[in-house]
Structures are given as structure tokens and as C-alpha cells.
Amino acid sequence: MTITADGGSPAVGTPRSKRGGGFDPTSLRRQSPRHGERVVMGVLIAAALLSVLVTVGIVLSLLLPAISFFREVSFGEFLFGTRWSPRFSGQESYGVLPLITGTAWTTLIALVIAIPFGLGAAIYLSEYAPSRVRKVLKPVLEVLAGIPSVVYGFFALTFVAPVILNDLLGLDVGTFSVLSAGLVLGIMIIPTVASLSEDAMSAVPDALRHGSMALGANKMRTTLRVVFPAAVSGIAASIVLALSRAVGETMIVALAAGTQARMVGGPTEVGQTMTGFIAQTATGESTPGTLSYNTLFAVGLLLFVITFVINMISIRLVRKFREAY
Amino acid sequence: MISTTTTADDAPDASTSASDSSSVAAAPRPQVGASGGTDRYLPEHPTPVIECENVDIYYGAFRAVHDVSLVYGRHEITAMIGPSGCGKSTVLRSLNRMNDLIPGARVTGKISYHGQDMYGSGVDPIEVRRRIGMVFQKPNPFPKSIYDNIAYGPRVTGMKVDSMDDLVEEALRAAALWDEVKDKLKQSAYGLSGGQQQRLCIARTIAVRPEVILMDEPCSALDPIATARIEDLMEDLRKDFTIIIVTHNMQQAARVADRTAFFTAQAAEGTGDRTGQLVEFDLTSKIFSNPADRRTEDYISGRFG
Numbered sequence: 001m002t003i004t005a006d007g008g009s010p011a012v013g014t015p016r017s018k019r020g021g022g023f024d025p026t027s028l029r030r031q032s033p034r035h036g037e038r039v040v041m042g043v044l045i046a047a048a049l050l051s052v053l054v055t056v057g058i059v060l061s062l063l064l065p066a067i068s069f070f071r072e073v074s075f076g077e078f079l080f081g082t083r084w085s086p087r088f089s090g091q092e093s094y095g096v097l098p099l100i101t102g103t104a105w106t107t108l109i110a111l112v113i114a115i116p117f118g119l120g121a122a123i124y125l126s127e128y129a130p131s132r133v134r135k136v137l138k139p140v141l142e143v144l145a146g147i148p149s150v151v152y153g154f155f156a157l158t159f160v161a162p163v164i165l166n167d168l169l170g171l172d173v174g175t176f177s178v179l180s181a182g183l184v185l186g187i188m189i190i191p192t193v194a195s196l197s198e199d200a201m202s203a204v205p206d207a208l209r210h211g212s213m214a215l216g217a218n219k220m221r222t223t224l225r226v227v228f229p230a231a232v233s234g235i236a237a238s239i240v241l242a243l244s245r246a247v248g249e250t251m252i253v254a255l256a257a258g259t260q261a262r263m264v265g266g267p268t269e270v271g272q273t274m275t276g277f278i279a280q281t282a283t284g285e286s287t288p289g290t291l292s293y294n295t296l297f298a299v300g301l302l303l304f305v306i307t308f309v310i311n312m313i314s315i316r317l318v319r320k321f322r323e324a325y
Numbered sequence: 326m327i328s329t330t331t332t333a334d335d336a337p338d339a340s341t342s343a344s345d346s347s348s349v350a351a352a353p354r355p356q357v358g359a360s361g362g363t364d365r366y367l368p369e370h371p372t373p374v375i376e377c378e379n380v381d382i383y384y385g386a387f388r389a390v391h392d393v394s395l396v397y398g399r400h401e402i403t404a405m406i407g408p409s410g411c412g413k414s415t416v417l418r419s420l421n422r423m424n425d426l427i428p429g430a431r432v433t434g435k436i437s438y439h440g441q442d443m444y445g446s447g448v449d450p451i452e453v454r455r456r457i458g459m460v461f462q463k464p465n466p467f468p469k470s471i472y473d474n475i476a477y478g479p480r481v482t483g484m485k486v487d488s489m490d491d492l493v494e495e496a497l498r499a500a501a502l503w504d505e506v507k508d509k510l511k512q513s514a515y516g517l518s519g520g521q522q523q524r525l526c527i528a529r530t531i532a533v534r535p536e537v538i539l540m541d542e543p544c545s546a547l548d549p550i551a552t553a554r555i556e557d558l559m560e561d562l563r564k565d566f567t568i569i570i571v572t573h574n575m576q577q578a579a580r581v582a583d584r585t586a587f588f589t590a591q592a593a594e595g596t597g598d599r600t601g602q603l604v605e606f607d608l609t610s611k612i613f614s615n616p617a618d619r620r621t622e623d624y625i626s627g628r629f630g
């Protein structure tokens with residue numbers, strides 16, 4: 001008796017009959033062609049491939065104009081130049097540092113706001129809040145994430161800068177500043193930090209909390225020394241996601257930070273971010289193939305590289321420090 | 326009161342109060358009563374470390390345990406046995422206020438530790454748990470190194486420690502784990518086997534030097550060999566600690582416990598909720614050879630539960 005790899009039926013009893021002609025109860029062969037399964041699998045593969053293809057397409061479309069840009073402007077001049085005036089004909093200068101400082105300041109201010117408030121909210125919701133409070137607070141927090149960023153930008157322009165920074169805090173800032181943009185950016189990303197961190201901490205098994213409490217640890221120590229380290233990969237992911245959103249956010253900074261690309265030395269100054277520059281410049285007026293058109297892609301590529309590097313570094317860090325349960 | 330709540334015990338002075346029995350302990354141990362699961366002579370009445378008097382435990386409106394009065398003796402192993410839902414784990418968790426962590430849990434009656442009402446005002450549950458440690462059903466080491474698992478308790482409770490290394494070694498030796506882990510103290514506790522993890526949890530508990538160790542079915546997730554090691558360990562630990570263990574395994578109670586309390590669940594009148602109650606509490610040898618209550622005998626002999 002031979003059994004072949006393609007499933008040739010072994011010589012058992014009656015010979016196999018065709019489907020419909022009679023049912024062989026001992027047959028191990030496929031009883032129906034199962035076309036549906038193949039179709040479903042094909043659709044799923046297509047869905048997975050689409051996102052990969054789109055990503056590749058975006059990177060390529062960024063890369064090609066950016067390469068032409070770097071044929072005319074050197075890496076060194078682009079990365080370390082301190083004057084950004086790509087459209088000032090006769091005196092074009094392509095030093096991207098002013099845009100980087102703009103993005104760095106708004107992002108830094110945003111994180112200074114979002115990390116303590118976001119983590120505080122997450123710790124309260126996950127460890128301290130009675131379940132009734134949590135049921136109300138968490139959805140409210142998530143509504144904050146649903147507000148369109150243009151509304152936040154308007155809020156920065158019409159309320160944060162004049163009322164809070166000028167009148168209440170008495171700071172000498174104009175209508176536009178990286179401070180007001182950064183503060184509002186920070187408020188915008190609080191829900192990202194809070195909600196994802198809360199999920200990560202709630203997922204830590206109670207057995208660990210009880211183990212800690214049974215040793216005579218109080219709630220705060222249990223939270224900070226057992227729950228927090230166990231949830232740190234999720235918490236770090238939430239911060240990185242928030243950071244990427246802050247770096248990539250366009251509307252708030254375009255409205256509230258200003259439109260002058262200069263080296264930003266302090267929070268009260270006016271500045272332009274990388275995204276702000278792209279939003280201001282990509283108006284359809286620039287002619288494809290020109291240097292000023294390619295400039296957009298060079299900045300876009302830099303933005304992409306920055307968020308990519310941040311992601312890579314944080315993945316490494318998390319692997320090193322997390323306490324996986 | 327000490328021996329049982331629901332049956333009259335045949336011990337002549339079953340009503341001896343807690344204060345009386347502490348004087349019994351001061352005297353050399355009289356050779357009264359047979360040995361428990363171990364070849365030890367035990368006094369008729371234990372020297373109380375923890376004492377329950379008419380304890381009821383509620384979860385919200387549901388009464389989980391009714392009218393439990395029990396004495397847990399110093400340097401003894403007391404087992405609580407009984408069918409599922411009889412409230413033995415609930416009672417155990419109330420002995421170091423771990424029940425506080427369950428919303429709606431409430432204790433009435435009196436649970437005292439060296440005469441102090443454990444649920445009285447001014448009592449800090451954190452301090453209670455430092456003196457009365459707990460080992461759980463499923464091993465729950467922290468996702469940290471073996472060393473840090475042991476050092477965690479002393480660190481967070483602010484214990485004054487001369488040498489943490491020595492303390493870690495001492496605790497691991499006491500839990501009979503040192504030889505197996507001494508070369509990998511910096512490795513994750515999650516790399517240990519289930520039985521080793523449970524001994525690590527015992528070591529972690531020992532490290533804060535409690536007086537009492539509560540064990541909630543500590544071997545139910547372990548294989549028989551790991552179980553035997555934990556049982557041997559309990560035998561050793563009795564010299565320094567008072568141990569209270571909940572177990573589903575009657576043989577385990579018979580093997581390790583000096584005294585055994587048998588619980589059962591009874592449907593309450595009207596509501597039909599099943600409330601746990603203490604049936605009988607006595608020397609283990611007596612519970613397993615000559616129980617006073619019919620229900621105990623039925624359970625022991627496998628006719629019920």
C-alpha cells in the first residue's frame with residue numbers, strides 16, 4: 001500500500017466515488033473545492049499588500065525629488081545651515097536648522113505638557129479611580145482626541161496666546177509663538193498618552209499588584225515599582241506615538257507658531273516648523289522640477305527620517321528596560 | 326469557641342479563652358493530644374497569634390462566610406479545608422486584610438492579631454500585611470530578576486538592611502531555593518519552573534520577616550514533586566513562622582498541618598445564597614481519624630464535596 005504525497009487515497013475498502021455519486025464516509029479528501037476561502041485569502045493579502053505598496057510609493061515619491069534637491073544643495077549646507085530662505089530669489093539659502101529648531105521647540109513644549117498630565121491621568125484612571133469615575137472620565141478624555149486640530153490651532157491663536165500667556169501669566173509674547181503652539185499641541189496629545197498608557201497599565205495582571213500589596217507595599221510603590229515597569233513598553237509606545245503626532249502635526253503650528261523661519265532660541269519666540277513650511281509652501285504654485293519644489297520633498301524626507309529614527313530608538317530602549325510579564 | 330462553632334467539641338475545656346491559652350504556651354508544651362500530620366506533640370489549645378471571633382464576611386450584600394471562630398496557633402501549621410465555595414480562601418484573605426482590595430468586601434465580628442483588633446481604627450493595613458505575608462495560588466513573581474524579587478519587599482517597606490546580598494541569600498536558603506538559583510540571581514524570575522517560582526514567592530515573603538505566612542492553595546498549580554518540596558519547606562518554616570494554609574487537597578492537610586479547620590457551604594434561608602461556615606476545628610489527627618461532626622467525616626471519606 002503506498003500513500004503518495006499528493007494525498008492519493010490508500011487502498012481502503014471501496015474505491016472512491018465522485019461527489020454526488022455517493023458519499024464515502026472514510027474519505028480524507030477535500031469534500032468541496034472551497035473557492036470562498038481562496039477569495040477571502042486573496043482579499044486579505046491584497047489589503048496587507050496595499051499598505052506596504054502605499055508606503056513604498058510615498059517613500060519613493062519623497063525620495064526622487066529629494067535626490068534632485070541634493071544634487072544642487074549639499075547635505076552639509078542643508079543640515080547645518082542656519083538660514084532658511086528658499087524663495088528669496090538671488091539670496092536663496094537652504095539651511096534647514098531654523099525649521100528643525102521650530103519643530104524641536106514645539107515638540108519639546110508639547111511633551112513637557114503631555115507626559116506628566118497624560119501619565120498622571122493614566123495612573124489615576126488605572127490604579128486609583130473607582131470604576132464609576134473611570135467609566136465617565138475615559139470617554140471624556142477620548143473626546144479630546146477627536147477635536148480637529150484646526151480647532152486647537154484657533155484655540156491657541158485666540159485664547160492661549162492673548163488670554164493665558166499675555167493676560168494671566170503676563171508673558172511678553174506676540175500672537176505667534178512656539179510656546180502657545182507647543183502648549184496646545186501638548187493638550188492635543190494628552191489623550192494619546194493617557195489612553196494608551198492606561199490600557200497598558202490596566203493590562204498588568206492583578207496578581208502582580210496583590211503580590212506587592214501582600215509584602216506590605218503601599219499603593220504608590222506598587223504602582224511605580226511593579227505596575228509601571230511592567231507596562232513600560234505600552235507607556236513608551238504611547239509617548240512615541242504622541243511624539244510622532246507632535247512632530248508631524250501641521251495645522252496647530254501653521255496657525256499659532258508663526259511663518260518666519262528663523263533659529264528659535266527660546267519658547268516665546270516666533271518660529272516655523274518643518275510641517276509649517278510645507279503647509280505654507282505647497283500651494284500648487286511651485287513648478288515641479290524646480291529647486292523650490294524639490295525643497296518641499298527634502299524637508300518632507302527629513303521629517304520622515306526623524307520620526308523613523310525616533311521610533312527605532314524607542315523600540316530599542318523599550319526592549320532593554322521593559323519587565324515583560 | 327476555639328474548637329468549633331457548630332458542634333460541641335468533646336474537648337473538656339473547649340471554652341478556654343484566648344488569654345488563658347497564652348499562659349498555656351508559657352509552660353513547656355504538655356504532651357496532650359496526638360500528633361498532627363507530623364510526629365509532633367501539640368498542646369490541646371494553640372497559643373493564639375491570630376484569632377477570629379464570630380466573623381462574618383460580606384461581598385456587598387452577599388454574606389460569604391458566617392460566624393467563624395478560630396484560633397491560629399504560634400509556630401503551628403493550620404490548614405483550612407472544605408469544598409469549593411465554603412469560604413476558606415475568603416477567611417484567609419481577611420487575615421491580612423487582602424480583602425480590602427476587593428470592592429465591597431466587609432468584615433464583621435473580630436479578627437485580632439496578638440489581641441489587637443485587626444480591623445480597628447488606627448490599624449494600617451500595610452503594616453498588617455508586613456507582619457502577615459501571603460503566598461498565592463498561582464506563583465506571581467514580579468517580572469524582575471530573582472534578586473530584585475527578593476529585595477523588593479525590604480526595599481518598599483523601608484526595612485533597615487545591612488547587606489541586601491546577605492538578606493537575599495538568607496531568604497533563598499530558607500525557601501530551599503538558593504542552590505538552584507545562586508548562579509543566576511540577575512536573571513528573570515520568569516525563567517524558573519512553576520515550583521521554583523512558588524518557592525521564590527515564599528522566599529520573597531520571608532524576606533520581609535513576617536510573623537505569619539498565609540498560603541492560598543500554594544501547590545494547586547504545581548506537579549507532585551514540586552508540591553512535595555513545598556510541603557517539606559513548610560515543615561522547616563514552622564520553626565520560625567506561623568503558617569496558615571488553605572488547601573483543596575485533604576492529603577496535603579493531613580501531611581503538613583498540626584490543626585485543621587473544616588469548612589462547608591450552607592444555603593442561607595430565603596435567599597438561597599451559599600454561605601460558608603466552620604464545621605469543625607481540631608488537631609489534624611483527630612479531624613482525620615475521629616471527627617466530631619458527621620459532615621466532616623462524610624467529606625474526609627469522600628462521601629460529599
